[in-house]
Amino acid sequence: MTNQPRAARHVPVLAREVLQWMALAPGMAVLDGTVGAGGHSRLMWEAIQPEGRLLGIDRDTMMLQFARQQLPDERVVLCQGSYADMEELRSRCNFPQPDRILLDLGLSSDQLADKERGFGFDAGGPLDLRFDTSQGIPASEFLQTASENDLTAMLQDLADEPRAASIAREVVLTRQTNPLRTAGDLAQLCERVLGARGTGPKDRHPATRTFQALRITVNRELEHVSRGLAAARTTLVPGGLIGVITFHSLEDRLVKAEFRDESYWKVVTPKPIAASPAEQRFNPRSRSAKLRVAQRLPGNSAG
Ligand SMILES: C[S@@+](CC[C@H](N)C(=O)[O-])C[C@H]1O[C@@H](n2cnc3c(N)ncnc32)[C@H](O)[C@@H]1O
Incomplete structure (x- = not known):
């Protein structure tokens, strides 16, 4: 709990x-x-x-x-x-x-305000994103193990992310030396790839689509x-x-x-x-x- x-x-x-x-x-x-x-x-x-x-x-x-x-x-x-x-x-x-x-x-x-499971971009806690932490795997583990193709497909299919391939590539490169453990790690990666404005509406954080796709995935x-x-x-x-x-x-x-x-x-x-x-x-x-x-x-x- x-x-x-x-x-x-x-x-x-x-x-x-x-x-x-x-x-x-x-x-x-x-x-x-x-x-x-x-x-x-x-x-x-x-x-x-x-x-x-x-x-x-x-x-x-x-x-x-x-x-x-x-x-x-x-x-x-x-x-x-x-x-x-x-x-x-x-x-x-x-x-x-x-x-x-x-x-x-x-x-x-x-849930967005809960710092423990990484639903919000500014959460310092572990990047988990599960509603029920007794089932499945946390988002950090998924990012560490999924293939680049699967990451790209997830971002395209579940979030219509136009720069899906670039984000997936960066995840695979980064995780070799620095596993993405917190929501902040992933939010910074998205900012690095997409710039501060991102690919969505102006008032949305650039990592919004990526977090949404990951959450939908780990919770099936x-x-x-x-x-x-x-x-x-x-x-x-x-x-x-x-x-x-x-x-x-x-x-x-x-x-x-x-x-x-x-x-x-x-x-x-x-x-x-x-x-x-x-x-x-x-x-x-x-x-x-x-x-x-x-x-x-x-x-x-x-x-
Ligand atoms: C948008 S909120 C619901 C808000 C609620 N109608 C209210 O007025 O407070 C969605 C909720 O659904 C839960 N949830 C998501 N998937 C679920 C599932 N498959 N079974 C049961 N609850 C789920 C989430 O944990 C979250 O609490």
């Missing part, structure tokens, strides 16, 4: 839209597969009282501690694991088939999204709703493709819901957020 959390700083994105499109009602059972700091969960919890039930899942034990601060009611069940395993987690906790599932993908601002995030969506087909109550908020085009593509499968889903939001201009000004994280909602076909019992 990492450091003891203080007050959560994460601001839930599209909160009003989630409440509106998820059509919550008293007495419902809600599964929040990415409970994070509990921002969305707290709002949903209020909307399903009295008699509502909520199961919050997160891979990161630090985030579950934040969530418990937001959701002190002991009827709220919090559980460490991946939403990809939602059916097993739900039955282990004796939680009913949910009427609503929410997945708010990606990273929390509280796209694989979990695919497995989670497949699990939702049968975990959700027939007629129930699932809402997914994505921040990355590859994630959104997976969600869109899944919801197009008419043997399981009826699309509720034909176009993804984006944050209002006011929210985008107030919370820059929301700029790339897309919410899609689908209904499990009422008569569907396939699985």
